[in-house]
Amino acid sequence: MKRYLPFVIVVVVALLTVGSGAMLYRSRRPMAPVSVKSPVASTKKPESDRLHIRGERNAPITLEEFGDFQCPPCGTLSPLIDELERDYHPRLRIVYRHYPLPMHAHAAEAAYAAEAAGLQGRFWEMHDLLYREQAVWNKAADARTLLNAYAGMLALNIDRFKVDMQSAAVKTTVDSDHREGAERGVKSTPTIFINNLGLAPTELTKAGLRAAVDSAIKESSPKTK
Amino acid sequence: MTASRVRIIIYSFAAVISLVGLAEATYLTVQYLAGETIVCAGSSGCFEVLGSRYARIAGMPVAAFGALAYFFAFTFATFTAFGSNRARTFFSLTVWAMFAATLWLLFVQAFLLHAFCRYCLFSAAIIFFLTGITVASRPAD
Numbered sequence: 001m002k003r004y005l006p007f008v009i010v011v012v013v014a015l016l017t018v019g020s021g022a023m024l025y026r027s028r029r030p031m032a033p034v035s036v037k038s039p040v041a042s043t044k045k046p047e048s049d050r051l052h053i054r055g056e057r058n059a060p061i062t063l064e065e066f067g068d069f070q071c072p073p074c075g076t077l078s079p080l081i082d083e084l085e086r087d088y089h090p091r092l093r094i095v096y097r098h099y100p101l102p103m104h105a106h107a108a109e110a111a112y113a114a115e116a117a118g119l120q121g122r123f124w125e126m127h128d129l130l131y132r133e134q135a136v137w138n139k140a141a142d143a144r145t146l147l148n149a150y151a152g153m154l155a156l157n158i159d160r161f162k163v164d165m166q167s168a169a170v171k172t173t174v175d176s177d178h179r180e181g182a183e184r185g186v187k188s189t190p191t192i193f194i195n196n197l198g199l200a201p202t203e204l205t206k207a208g209l210r211a212a213v214d215s216a217i218k219e220s221s222p223k224t225k
Numbered sequence: 226m227t228a229s230r231v232r233i234i235i236y237s238f239a240a241v242i243s244l245v246g247l248a249e250a251t252y253l254t255v256q257y258l259a260g261e262t263i264v265c266a267g268s269s270g271c272f273e274v275l276g277s278r279y280a281r282i283a284g285m286p287v288a289a290f291g292a293l294a295y296f297f298a299f300t301f302a303t304f305t306a307f308g309s310n311r312a313r314t315f316f317s318l319t320v321w322a323m324f325a326a327t328l329w330l331l332f333v334q335a336f337l338l339h340a341f342c343r344y345c346l347f348s349a350a351i352i353f354f355l356t357g358i359t360v361a362s363r364p365a366d
Binding site for chain 2: 021024
């Protein structure tokens with residue numbers, strides 16, 4: 001019996017590790033894939049007017065990102081999404097929504113900065129800059145000064161930018177995105193929906209995103225015939 | 226106390242320590258696969274390290290390789306405690322390989338990322354401990 005005991009111990013530990021890992025994964029993964037069949041559910045009322053859309057506005061495929069400017073994985077994903085938009089143009093449009101996580105000290109401020117830039121027509125420029133410079137402002141004790149500097153780099157009207165950043169309208173927009181995300185089961189960032197179908201976190205790779213977009217194109221093509 | 230009893234105690238202890246490392250590495254792997262960032266709350270260093278390109282090898286999180294290495298260390302330590310000399314050699318090789326990887330990861334955190342992840346530091350402490358056991362148990366031959 002003693003001869004087999006180490007084998008038994010090792011097998012038991014292996015099974016326990018795999019089992020507990022699988023259980024933890026199930027409890028951790030977001031509620032996605034959340035499927036909202038009706039596109040109307042996510043694009044209520046005139047809200048669509050204020051959506052930040054990159055690419056062809058009427059593209060059949062919509063990639064919607066719930067992001068946090070201070071989250072490193074969002075920063076990593078950003079260039080991949082840009083690449084997708086370029087490669088799949090004009091069939092794909094990108095929608096960005098704010099989901100600043102509470103434990104990121106400057107995430108909400110950064111979201112306000114992007115919205116304030118958006119009010120001067122430079123949302124995506126600020127979006128790209130925030131992700132590109134993430135490692136810099138992420139660590140800054142006074143991120144506000146850097147955000148103002150970025151507004152300057154984008155040739156925004158700084159006084160207006162500062163006022164807009166503090167405005168209730170900008171905060172309401174960010175809060176509204178956050179609420180929408182929470183309603184749709186977003187728990188972490190980045191969370192991606194393609195035509196309202198949530199992607200699993202493991203799909204957030206170049207290949208995974210392409211496969212999801214290809215599949216959405218395939219699904220949408222018979223309807224357009 | 227006989228040499229074989231000392232060996233049983235030392236390697237049983239090493240197996241338990243490896244289990245702790247295995248639990249931690251499994252946890253980090255699952256967090257990565259689930260896309261969770263929340264666990265690192267309060268530690269920006271953790272985000273920077275685990276979100277960096279050094280935290281992945283061929284698309285797989287380094288933690289997954291760590292979990293595998295800890296599992297091997299646990300297996301070999303268990304077999305050594307049960308008297309296998311060959312397992313002791315494999316245990317030493319595994320621990321030295323983990324030690325080398327740990328030195329590299331500490332270098333990356335200190336000099337390339339300028340940020341430290343507390344999970345990685347905890348894992349490094351475990352591996353230093355296992356290395357200590359490997360070195361200390363050698364003269365018992």
